[in-house]
Amino acid sequence: MDDTMKITHSQAFKTFTEPLGRNNPISIQSLGICSALAVTVQIKTAIVMGLSLTFVVAFSSMIISLMRHHIPRNIRMIVELSVIATLVILADEVLQAFFYDISKQLSVFVGLIITNCIVMGRAETFALGNPPGLAFLDGLGSGAGYGVVLATVAFIREFLGSGKLLGYPVIPQSFYNAGYENMGFMQLAPAAFIIIGLLVWLQKALSKEKG
């Protein structure tokens, strides 16, 4: 009895933490970067995007897992899509109601969570074959891992691009007086691609060192 408890606990823990580090959705699985990068000019939008995605992926995994014995195999995509779309609409409506400015900045990208490969991928590969509790944790971990990468990219872009963090200037005026300039390039789309490329390199190098 004691042993089984331990196993489920460690398995649940692993399900949650695995996507955060070693199995991180953005860089290793290379999925779901679609809509991620467009919202990484500022940390604030990136965090909101990460939270919305975590909400959607966690609950969609749980709901799909609850229904997994009742979904006919050949229409499972449609069922999954309608669950995901409903949750995304919820998230979008909440953002529009309570965080109108951020929702305007995120523009179409919240809606694009529907087609985000992470959500669909977790539903297909994990939720259909695992109990709801684990599926929920797996979704939570995947979403959080995605959020961490988004926030990292956004941190680099906002810090180097406009000298601010979360909208507050952090680079002292004396630096600017001494000739420091913000890197306008960081605000443009190509910078996001290059940062992701370099982050993947860093992660691979680190994971190899660990063995």
Next chain:
Amino acid sequence: MENLISIFLNSVFVGNILLAYFLGMCSFVAVSQNMDTAIGLGFAVVFVLSVTAPVNWVVWHYLLKPGALAWAGLPTADLSFLKLITFIAVIAALVQAVEMVIDRFSPALYGSLGVFLPLIAVNCAILGTSLFMAEREYTFLETLTFGVGSGVGWMLAIVSMAAIRIKLRYADTPEGLQGFGITMIVSGLMAMGFMLFSGITL
């Protein structure tokens, strides 16, 4: 007319859905290994986009937009919150129809494109184009142009990427950067190239 040309050029180059808005990345990374499949998928995306964007425009303008149901005697109805789920359903249905038509008339094409079509249904580029169409309030002709232009832009990006990756096989890429990493960096460089077109105005 000039307006349409500028929408077209803008969606192909400066506002390229892949390189400026990061849409359709998943299939872009997965499929750009091979020239033939890249061209095939490119055509499939152009085709699907030029069908789905106008159809979604019709749905948006006559069913969902605030006040769109005036023709049915419901001028105050606002179904715009159904936008996401309706668009994705329309796209999935159309992709399914396209798949059946291709299967019926060109088994050879089906053999090479068939695998990609389900992928396209969840391609962010397709849904993204429809959402942009609704957000930017395009007219019908503008939507058609924007759909075709976005598709052509996406195809241009994936085909050039496939060409670059063929060359990259002979390059001495650092080990950790191989595969996904270098693809991202090359896309970044390509995006920079595409941005140079932003100086051109009609």
